[in-house]
Amino acid sequence: MALVTSFMGIHVVLRRSSFYPDAIAHASLTGVALGLLLAVNPLITTVIFAVFIALALPLFQKSSKLPLDNLLGSLLPSAMALGVLLLALMPGYQPELISFLFGNILTIGLTELYWLVALTLVVLYFLFVFRKQLILISINKDLAKTSGVKVERLEIVFSVLLAMTVVAALQIVGIILVNALLVMPATIARTKARSLKTMYVATPIISLLTVFFGLLISANYNLPSGPAIAVLAGVALLLSVVLAKVGATN
Amino acid sequence: MKAAVEVKKLSVTYPKIKQAVVSDVSFSLPKGKILMIVGPNGSGKSTLVKAILGLVESRGQVQVFGHKVEQEYHQIGYLPQNFSFDTSFPITVEEFLNISLAECSCEECLRDPKNSIKKALTQVGAQKLLSSMMSELSGGQMQRVLLAKSIVHSPKLLILDEPEAGIDHAGEESIFSLVSQMVKESHMTAILVSHDLDYVKKYADLVLVINKKIISYGPVGSALSSQVIKKIYPHE
Numbered sequence A: 001m002a003l004v005t006s007f008m009g010i011h012v013v014l015r016r017s018s019f020y021p022d023a024i025a026h027a028s029l030t031g032v033a034l035g036l037l038l039a040v041n042p043l044i045t046t047v048i049f050a051v052f053i054a055l056a057l058p059l060f061q062k063s064s065k066l067p068l069d070n071l072l073g074s075l076l077p078s079a080m081a082l083g084v085l086l087l088a089l090m091p092g093y094q095p096e097l098i099s100f101l102f103g104n105i106l107t108i109g110l111t112e113l114y115w116l117v118a119l120t121l122v123v124l125y126f127l128f129v130f131r132k133q134l135i136l137i138s139i140n141k142d143l144a145k146t147s148g149v150k151v152e153r154l155e156i157v158f159s160v161l162l163a164m165t166v167v168a169a170l171q172i173v174g175i176i177l178v179n180a181l182l183v184m185p186a187t188i189a190r191t192k193a194r195s196l197k198t199m200y201v202a203t204p205i206i207s208l209l210t211v212f213f214g215l216l217i218s219a220n221y222n223l224p225s226g227p228a229i230a231v232l233a234g235v236a237l238l239l240s241v242v243l244a245k246v247g248a249t250n
Numbered sequence B: 001m002k003a004a005v006e007v008k009k010l011s012v013t014y015p016k017i018k019q020a021v022v023s024d025v026s027f028s029l030p031k032g033k034i035l036m037i038v039g040p041n042g043s044g045k046s047t048l049v050k051a052i053l054g055l056v057e058s059r060g061q062v063q064v065f066g067h068k069v070e071q072e073y074h075q076i077g078y079l080p081q082n083f084s085f086d087t088s089f090p091i092t093v094e095e096f097l098n099i100s101l102a103e104c105s106c107e108e109c110l111r112d113p114k115n116s117i118k119k120a121l122t123q124v125g126a127q128k129l130l131s132s133m134m135s136e137l138s139g140g141q142m143q144r145v146l147l148a149k150s151i152v153h154s155p156k157l158l159i160l161d162e163p164e165a166g167i168d169h170a171g172e173e174s175i176f177s178l179v180s181q182m183v184k185e186s187h188m189t190a191i192l193v194s195h196d197l198d199y200v201k202k203y204a205d206l207v208l209v210i211n212k213k214i215i216s217y218g219p220v221g222s223a224l225s226s227q228v229i230k231k232i233y234p235h236e
Helices: A002-014 A018-040 A041-066 A068-088 A095-102 A111-129 A131-139 A141-146 A151-173 A178-182 A183-193 A197-222 A227-249 B045-052 B069-075 B091-100 B107-111 B113-125 B139-151 B169-186 B197-201 B226-232
Strands: B007-014 B021-029 B036-037 B059-064 B075-079 B157-161 B189-193 B204-212 B213-219
Touching: A002 A111, A002 A151, A002 A178, A002 A183, A002 A197, A018 A041, A018 A068, A018 A151, A018 A178, A041 A068, A041 A151, A068 B021, A111 A131, A111 A151, A131 A141, A131 A151, A141 A151, A141 B075, A151 A178, A151 A227, A151 B107, A178 A183, A178 A197, A178 A227, A178 B204, A183 A197, A183 A227, A197 A227, A197 B091, B007 B045, B021 B045, B021 B059, B021 B204, B021 B213, B036 B045, B036 B075, B036 B169, B036 B197, B045 B059, B045 B189, B059 B069, B069 B075, B075 B139, B091 B113, B091 B139, B107 B113, B113 B139, B139 B157, B139 B169, B157 B169, B169 B189, B169 B197, B213 B226
Parallel strands: B036 B189, B036 B204, B075 B157, B157 B189
Antiparallel strands: B007 B021, B007 B059, B204 B213
16 A cells, blocks of 8 residues: 555655645545445445545636635535534444544455555556656646647546545545655655656655554554554654755755 | 648637637648747737647637647647746656657657657757756756757657747757758758747748737748838837
8 A cells, every 4th residue: 555655646746736635535534424324335435425526626626717726725624524514413433434534554354455455556557557648747738738648538547546545545544644645755755856766766665664664663552553654754754854955055 | 732730710718808819810831831920929829829739728720730639749849838847846857858758659769769868959959968857957958958858759840939938049049940950851840939030030931920810921021021010019
């Protein structure tokens, strides 16, 4: 999972869309609530809702002509609030909700594990085959289009896979911390990278190390895994920024 | 002989202003010619270029080499106006030119992309920039790299929107001279947007003078008469 989120994260960061996965993650709470309300596996309803949001956002942006950050800022509270309202309709304690809010790698069953492996393979294949096209889109859509890249088609596939990756990451680190896996490793790598090649090598390594040591800390000190990974990534980001600054001054 | 670019009754209207920024433009550009588009600020030069390339919604018809422009992107080299580059984007010039070849169908590029990249950079006098980071280039260097990007796949049609922007005077001349040379040697066709009438007179085979509508179109001598110049630049 750390591998797939790190490669996906490279494109999220280079597109300057760091809040995009966060908004989808928050909106996913409505998907969780719908699953619980309809007595269906929340994973299924969450995936459907997240993909719906990921596809609807660009269409809504195109027709409204509003900047993406405005839309994300509006979507984040309203879609999450809808989830909270739906959950309020249900009596009693909802353990799935806590799991989706904060994530817990230890609650993942065999079915979910197969699903994660399949998703990882599909996303990695897509990101490898279309890596050049996706980077060109991140640089300039007009340039990508006139270079023959099918921009709209690739953006749709990317959005769907990103939404599915977000839902998968939710189960590990939860809604609140999903950006820790998707955005932070690529951001850390970006502070020092002087080429795409370095970015592609450094990001997954940082991601795997963060997850490994985050889990180690979580197990040793009996702490929740998601926050342990996110705090560790935060410290690593802080260090990399400081080191980059020191390096630039010297 | 089919025209390189055939434009019929092309109009662009932006929904918010509800006024046509390009109105009823028609022209036919033969293969192997350099067409230069001139007009005052806000006359719709860049919008016309974008409409030809299918980058903005428009009415009318555009054909490139007898086909829809989308089918001919692999034959087109485009340099946009005011290209802004994210300064924190970690990518070298070589990597940028390499990813530009993602959908390339030219035999030479597919066989030896590194050589095509080096050749394109040498042509625009930017061979030393191969390993530089894109974000560290000056305005003039960036313009040369973008020009290299537009020729790296050996296109048959070049569309350059103010290629001289950000480049010093000596560099400007070399860019127009390079385009002129490529058109002659490689049987290319070129559409260039420019503000500099001296370069237009020196390098254009055909001129399209626009101020939302076509003011004149044809060979330099007739399309860029002193009357036309006075009409489009009354304060100069």
